[in-house]
Amino acid sequence: MFYIVLSIICSVSVGALLKFSKRYSFDIVQVIAVNYILALLLCYGTFQPDISVVDSNSPWKIYIGLAILLPSVFLLLASSIKHIGIVKTDIAQRLSLFIPILAAYFIFKEDFTNLKLAGLIVGFPAIFLTLSKKSQSGSQENKWIFPVLVLLGFGIIDILFKQIALQKSIPYTTSLFIVFCGALTLALCFCIYSIFIKKNPIRLVNIAIGALLGILNFGNILFYLKAHKAFSENPSTVFAAMNLGVIVLGSLVGIIAFKEKVSSKNYIGIVLALASIVLITLSQIQAK
Numbered sequence: 001m002f003y004i005v006l007s008i009i010c011s012v013s014v015g016a017l018l019k020f021s022k023r024y025s026f027d028i029v030q031v032i033a034v035n036y037i038l039a040l041l042l043c044y045g046t047f048q049p050d051i052s053v054v055d056s057n058s059p060w061k062i063y064i065g066l067a068i069l070l071p072s073v074f075l076l077l078a079s080s081i082k083h084i085g086i087v088k089t090d091i092a093q094r095l096s097l098f099i100p101i102l103a104a105y106f107i108f109k110e111d112f113t114n115l116k117l118a119g120l121i122v123g124f125p126a127i128f129l130t131l132s133k134k135s136q137s138g139s140q141e142n143k144w145i146f147p148v149l150v151l152l153g154f155g156i157i158d159i160l161f162k163q164i165a166l167q168k169s170i171p172y173t174t175s176l177f178i179v180f181c182g183a184l185t186l187a188l189c190f191c192i193y194s195i196f197i198k199k200n201p202i203r204l205v206n207i208a209i210g211a212l213l214g215i216l217n218f219g220n221i222l223f224y225l226k227a228h229k230a231f232s233e234n235p236s237t238v239f240a241a242m243n244l245g246v247i248v249l250g251s252l253v254g255i256i257a258f259k260e261k262v263s264s265k266n267y268i269g270i271v272l273a274l275a276s277i278v279l280i281t282l283s284q285i286q287a288k
Contacts, residue, residue: 003230004238007223008245010216015086016253017213018078026209027200028078032071033191034210035217036184042218043180047173054178059167063175066160067182071190073153080146084131085260090250091130091273092147094243097280098123099155100162115286119279122272127151129269176221240281244274 018028043049080089098120104110112120131144164175194200227238251270254260262270 001241003223003227004241004245007220007227007242008249010220010223011242011246012086012090012249012253014213014216014220015077015081015090015250016257017209017216018081019086019254019258020209024205027194027203027206028075029187029190029194030200030202030206031210031213032074032078033184033187034207035074035214036071036180036187038211038214039218040177040180040184042214042222043173043177046218046222047177049174049177050171051174051177053170053174058170058178059164059175062160062163063178063182066157066164066179067186069153069157069160070179070183071187073150073157075190076146076149076153080150083143084147086254086258087251087260087262087266087270088130089147089150090254091247091270092127092151093154094247094277095123095127095130095273096151096154096158097243097277099152100159101280103159113283113286115279115283119276119283122279123276126269126272126276129265130273132263132265132269236281236284239284240277243277247273247277 020026077089077093080092101116101120105112131147164170164179165172167175195202224238224242227242228235231237247270251262255262
């Protein structure tokens with residue numbers, strides 16, 4: 001459980017760090033670029049990926065898709081946390097698990113158990129209640145679109161990473177390194193646009209926050225993989241603990257540390273989100 005706790009802390013810390021973009025002035029594009037530089041270096045130093053196994057038959061379409069989605073969804077994640085808050089964004093990110101589940105049913109024709117169906121039925125109102133917000137005037141009205149796009153984006157990313165995991169000829173960590181290389185390339189393109197077109201100067205604060213973000217992001221991945229290795233015979237434990245832990249800790253951090261306003265509808269949504277994850281986890285255990 002130690003690795004799961006560390007992964008949860010890293011995940012929520014990423015959101016807390018991005019939350020400061022509203023309070024302090026830093027260029028999120030430069031921060032994301034530095035983040036991928038650190039993540040790439042840590043990935044290479046930790047996993048020692050074997051690049052020689054990558055060839056023309058490798059799943060390049062999936063690699064390119066992930067390389068585009070990762071930094072793009074990262075920008076959406078930062079915008080969602082800035083405008084909507086950690087609580088709602090973390091729940092939207094965790095409920096993105098609905099996307100691969102629905103894909104498994106409609107695309108891969110997998111059977112749905114009663115528990116998994118119940119989890120989805122409970123989960124959909126959880127999304128609406130969690131993202132429910134009193135109508136506001138001006139440009140704030142449509143900010144809910146950010147967590148919705150985060151949910152969709154992370155769901156698609158999850159599907160693509162699962163497709164990579166099915167590749168037996170290429171180690172998962174090698175594929176991860178290739179994806180990080182592609183994500184860094186796109187992030188640097190964003191960064192060049194920010195520096196030379198929008199005239200945002202390179203600042204030490206952007207480098208420092210980006211480096212910390214890269215460490216936390218990689219820590220989240222590393223500890224999550226270690227947790228799965230430790231619980232190799234019961235991966236549902238990792239799935240449930242990670243998702244439930246991030247929602248609970250993220251909600252506490254958002255409400256207590258950042259004084260985010262949460263309505264009674266939002267609290268009901270949080271409870272339903274937790275119940276949905278429990279039901280889906282039980283369906284995975286039942287399927288074994």
